[in-house]
Amino acid sequence: MKILVPLKRVPDPDTKIRVRADGSAIETDGVKYTVNPFDAIALEEALRLREQSGTVEILVISIGTAVCQEQLRAGLAMGADRALLIRHDGETDSLGIAKILAELVRRERPDLILMGKQAIDDDSNQTGQMLAGLLGVGQATFISRLTIAPGSGRATCCRETDSGLETVTVSLPAVVTTDLRLNEPRYVTALGIMKAKKKPLEEIDAASLGVDIRSRTHVTRLTRPKGRSAGVRVRTVDELLQKLREEARVI
Amino acid sequence: MTHMTPPKLLVIAESERDGLKLVTLAAVGCARQVAEATGGRFDILVIGAPVQAAVDALQGYGAANIFVAEAKELAVPTADNYAHVIVDVARMHGATMLTAAASTFSKDILPRVAALLDAGMLSDVTAVVPVGDEYTFDRVMYAGNVIAAVTLDGPVKVFTVRASAFPAAEKSGGQSPVVPIAVDRASLPNRIETHDRVATPSGRPDATEARVVVSGGRAIKNAADFERLVGGLADVLGAAVGSSRALVDAGITPNTLQIGQTGKAVAPELYIGLGISGAIQHLAGMKDSKVIVAINQDSEAPIFEIADYGLVGDVYAVVPELIGKLKLS
Numbered sequence A: 001m002k003i004l005v006p007l008k009r010v011p012d013p014d015t016k017i018r019v020r021a022d023g024s025a026i027e028t029d030g031v032k033y034t035v036n037p038f039d040a041i042a043l044e045e046a047l048r049l050r051e052q053s054g055t056v057e058i059l060v061i062s063i064g065t066a067v068c069q070e071q072l073r074a075g076l077a078m079g080a081d082r083a084l085l086i087r088h089d090g091e092t093d094s095l096g097i098a099k100i101l102a103e104l105v106r107r108e109r110p111d112l113i114l115m116g117k118q119a120i121d122d123d124s125n126q127t128g129q130m131l132a133g134l135l136g137v138g139q140a141t142f143i144s145r146l147t148i149a150p151g152s153g154r155a156t157c158c159r160e161t162d163s164g165l166e167t168v169t170v171s172l173p174a175v176v177t178t179d180l181r182l183n184e185p186r187y188v189t190a191l192g193i194m195k196a197k198k199k200p201l202e203e204i205d206a207a208s209l210g211v212d213i214r215s216r217t218h219v220t221r222l223t224r225p226k227g228r229s230a231g232v233r234v235r236t237v238d239e240l241l242q243k244l245r246e247e248a249r250v251i
Numbered sequence B: 001m002t003h004m005t006p007p008k009l010l011v012i013a014e015s016e017r018d019g020l021k022l023v024t025l026a027a028v029g030c031a032r033q034v035a036e037a038t039g040g041r042f043d044i045l046v047i048g049a050p051v052q053a054a055v056d057a058l059q060g061y062g063a064a065n066i067f068v069a070e071a072k073e074l075a076v077p078t079a080d081n082y083a084h085v086i087v088d089v090a091r092m093h094g095a096t097m098l099t100a101a102a103s104t105f106s107k108d109i110l111p112r113v114a115a116l117l118d119a120g121m122l123s124d125v126t127a128v129v130p131v132g133d134e135y136t137f138d139r140v141m142y143a144g145n146v147i148a149a150v151t152l153d154g155p156v157k158v159f160t161v162r163a164s165a166f167p168a169a170e171k172s173g174g175q176s177p178v179v180p181i182a183v184d185r186a187s188l189p190n191r192i193e194t195h196d197r198v199a200t201p202s203g204r205p206d207a208t209e210a211r212v213v214v215s216g217g218r219a220i221k222n223a224a225d226f227e228r229l230v231g232g233l234a235d236v237l238g239a240a241v242g243s244s245r246a247l248v249d250a251g252i253t254p255n256t257l258q259i260g261q262t263g264k265a266v267a268p269e270l271y272i273g274l275g276i277s278g279a280i281q282h283l284a285g286m287k288d289s290k291v292i293v294a295i296n297q298d299s300e301a302p303i304f305e306i307a308d309y310g311l312v313g314d315v316y317a318v319v320p321e322l323i324g325k326l327k328l329s
């Protein structure tokens, strides 16, 4: 079995994000970058499938400039077999990324595309579903459990929805997107990092793929949301109730 | 102002067997606002089986048409079949904007629709502003740290709206014609097989729809305490319950209760956080609440920086007292 796992380079979730004074972009000075946490969960799941059944090849892909090599190396250090960097510098949106991934799926023919449900920078939650649509294959989004019986050619997934849990089965190939509770990704070890250095990291120019990746979405301005300021401290339950009744009038 | 080319909006309703999901009304509210501002019109599409209750609930909001795709194959929403139907209807009726309330339903289906229509998409939109013949959309990014103004190219635009940012549509009277859509069963992709759907029983309102939300964090040690403290306080206030991710991860609360960047976004009139530290990812889902109350034993907890009323104390002592005093009054 072959599994493709896209890894997006995003600011670390613990980094404080600031908007540049001119509203053109976020401040990148001093920002630490990492693999999108949901993508790390996807890779962890692929590694676990390999540990269960042995014969799984795991290909990690990132789309962006040379700096994304860092995230691909991290993926290789976690245990992926091979990495592919699609070099692209400039605006992109989920649909453009999905089109690149669709082309790579046609070339690489994976059985499963395991991806994060959303990237924690733009918070769009779109790419996996778009990819499934472009490929005309099944999808299972926001999953918290994945089972693939060997040789079955099918994946059974538990999905987390707003009203509860849903179990679905999709035939492979399919696109599956991960929610936070699927697993806890392993840490990269020193040995993993050593091994990663010898693993193949291939680069392809996005323009050479022959897909139209012009972004349809254009961010024109970034602003900070209206801040809230701290209100008052109350000392007792009685004082709290009085404020809620007489000042805020919400109870 | 009338647009040169007034938009044709298509609102995708979210319905269950027992009727319409109320978040749909936020999308209807948005569509109506855009239609009124531009001289455009909006239609609503209801998919499922049975759909009558949802269709009835959508009457009176001023939709030009209520399209209904009813087929037993569509009783349970699956992204491939629903996307197929939505794309057909959008093409047939020349929809230029497709929208739905942001939820796991629309997030699963609409990106697939956008890809099939080769359209750009925006998620969790908080404002739609017509500008000339185009639009500027606001949406939040980076766990609510940034608001982006975004434009969307192309003849068809797809977006989900954050329900807490748009007032639910109000009835204005009048009946919308109900137009059945013929579903070609043989052409449905049927690539996703649903075995079971376990709705988390709650008996309490949904946090996205409630006027008051009581939310618990890691301070709460187990499910029984959650029910007694968070549930108990919610019940005396007629409120919904929510929780931080910490409790969902610990298996103390179900995923349906998670509020935050990767959970639900809520903006009730009153939000009460019990033993929640106020991580940015949690704030992303609740900081637009009108009044925020925080009860936390750590006087330095970041949630106090955004709370209107803060009480430093042990939730195990404070909350029973609060429940007791509310019951007395």
Ligand SMILES: Cc1cc2nc3c(=O)[nH]c(=O)nc-3n(C[C@H](O)[C@H](O)[C@H](O)COP(=O)(O)OP(=O)(O)OC[C@H]3O[C@@H](n4cnc5c(N)ncnc54)[C@H](O)[C@@H]3O)c2cc1C
Pocket (backbone or CB within 6 Å): A013, A037, A038, A120, B216, B217, B218, B219, B220, B243, B244, B245, B246, B247, B258, B259, B260, B261, B262, B263, B264, B274, B275, B276, B277, B278, B279, B280, B281, B282, B285, B295, B296, B297, B298, B301, B313, B314, B315, B316
């Ligand atoms: C990619 C990603 C996505 C995430 N998405 C979300 C999300 O959607 N929603 C979300 O909530 N989190 C999310 N998180 C997690 C988030 O970063 C925090 O870890 C989480 O919100 C912390 O939950 P908490 O406040 O309950 O726990 P903690 O941060 O551990 O805080 C517990 C608080 O309780 C107080 N306390 C303890 N005991 C008592 C007591 N007896 N009485 C009073 N106070 C007490 C403590 O002082 C502390 O302030 C995400 C994280 C990542 C990396």
